[in-house]
Amino acid sequence: MDKFKTAFIAHAPDADSSRDRCQIETGMAKFFARLVHSQAEALEVAKKLVEEEGVQSIVLCPGFSNLDVAEIQKAVEGKAAVCASRGDGPGSKITMAAMEKAGWFSKIGTP
Secondary structure, three states, X not given: XXXXXXXXXXXXXXXXXXXXXXXXXXXXXXXXXXXXXXXXXXXXXXXXXXXXXXXXXXXXXXXXXXXXXXHHHHHOOOOOEEEEOOOOHHHHHHHHHHXXXXXXXXXXXXX
């Protein structure tokens, strides 16, 4: 029986997708998580996951814009569903405050 293969891709200012990754597997599912530094890295990671691992579904963190999502959809050539995770207003404020406290925004642009 084939496993359902899904991936979550998220931005992090200091990410390196070759290092910042994990995989979880059950009898029926295989889940990949990757942190990326940029949209260019996200495109590369998404294509690789679809081509090499057979990923059928990709979920993106809320930091991906609608244009980013469209670029990733184009890159995977219709071979995987591409969805963006979005939160509500209050949840977004909580997330932004936590990211600010962690120094997230001072590191943007630094690999």
